[in-house]
Amino acid sequence: GIQVEQSPPDLILQEGANSTLRCNFSDSVNNLQWFHQNPWGQLINLFYIPSGTKQNGRLSATTVATERYSLLYISSSQTTDSGVYFCAVGLTGANSKLTFGKGITLSVRP
């Protein structure tokens, strides 16, 4: 099946710093989503971004489908950004089920 690799596995930031989270995947996809799982376990959809660039406040994401990677940018990080960030991809024509990476654990310190 499709492989999804996220890096780095862990990230510690000082409040106010910027960061880039990376997701590499092994096959063509028509569905790529970024999620934030907060410390209470709730998964929040950040972006649906199979290709191109999107921005939402301090967060932005870029997917280069032809090169099989996606980047999530967090600017001016806040303590509430802490948690686990998951990249998840879906194969073309596969009923939109998602394969998740192992996640990136982000800790933002005050």
Place this chain on the structure above:
Amino acid sequence: DTGVSQDPRHKITKRGQNVTFRCDPISEHNRLYWYRQTLGQGPEFLTYFQNEAQLEKSRLLSDRFSAERPKGSFSTLEIQRTEQGDSAMYLCASSLGLGQRDAYGYTFGSGTRLTVV
């Protein structure tokens, strides 16, 4: 729109008992998914419904697991003869889907945490 609701939030059961979880998706979403997440891992796909039709089941879903979505609304996931290895967070998500190849963002529920003792 109250989002995706899952019930119960927590379930502790003895090994060998049957358990059933419920998921109420966003009302206009025709696609519904069940995932399972264990500690330190990303969610793993279990099964998928488009309206009332169960279109795909993962090999993770053994014969002890069954899911239904009567009338294309809420869904239930039943685990029979629970084992300690079934302990996990069971997540439900829903999304729109108009054609076979289109895809839209997921909305996840808060999950049901199952502990088998």
